[in-house]
Amino acid sequence: MEFVTGTGGRRLDYVRRGRGAPLLLLHGMAAHHEVWGDELLSALEARFDIVAYDHRGIGRGDRADEPFTVADLADDAAAVIASVGWTDAHIFGISLGGMVAQELVLRHPEVVRSIALGCTWAGGPRGVISETSHRMVDAIATRDVEHGLxxxxxxxxxxxxxxxxGVREIYRRRALSVKVPVPVVLMQWAAAQAHDTTARLGEVAVPALILHGTADAGIPxxxxxxxxELLPAAQVELFDGAGHLFWWEDPRRTASLLIGQSTD
Known part of the structure; x- marks a missing residue:
């Protein structure tokens, strides 16, 4: 494991693999780089130079003790792009990471080649976060590891x-492989709740791909x-019957769509 630099010199855990066009992966709430899974990364590494880092406060990176916003996490992402030696990158963000990707392309458009937004939302009064997400956060807040899992x-x-x-055990092993402090998850949740890009997404000029499972119980x-509706000329690809972590359920199609977007 290596470290990459976020805003203010903050150390962040990251992994890097593959060769090709730069691809930055932005994971979701209460997650980390291991949740991407080898199935997806193996399908991408022949076409992409992949960097998957952990948001502030996760893993062995520097602590995060102060509240932050999605915009703060987007500034971290821009700093990571510079820290690994890229000038720009394709961006794939899921859930909270998809919110970060939106703010990244709005705040730092010069570093974004394209965005792929998975299982995420734009926030605002028409955004829908289900009761399932609330129950998950409440379970994590109890600090009862098995209940949260x-x-x-x-x-x-x-x-x-x-x-x-075997998938339940695989999920358990991956989820517990990197430390995710409960206070950081609660700050991520507060940041996600405050997220709203609805009035600004019309400014996005790069190609946009929207990926979502039709059976997503957390972010419908x-x-x-x-x-x-908000992103100009966005391509929408739905994963029929798939849940929130749609790329676990269909890694090959996910990789194919990301590769196709990068070569259009």
């Missing part, structure tokens, strides 16, 4: 995929349709 597993996957032999699919 059970609740997040149920929130993140379709019932169909959740029955796949209507948020993807709302994003497509």
């Amino acid at each position: 059970r609740t997040s597993f149920e929130a993140n996957f379709s019932r169909r995929y959740a029955e796949t032999p 699919v209507e948020n993807a349709l709302r994003l497509s």
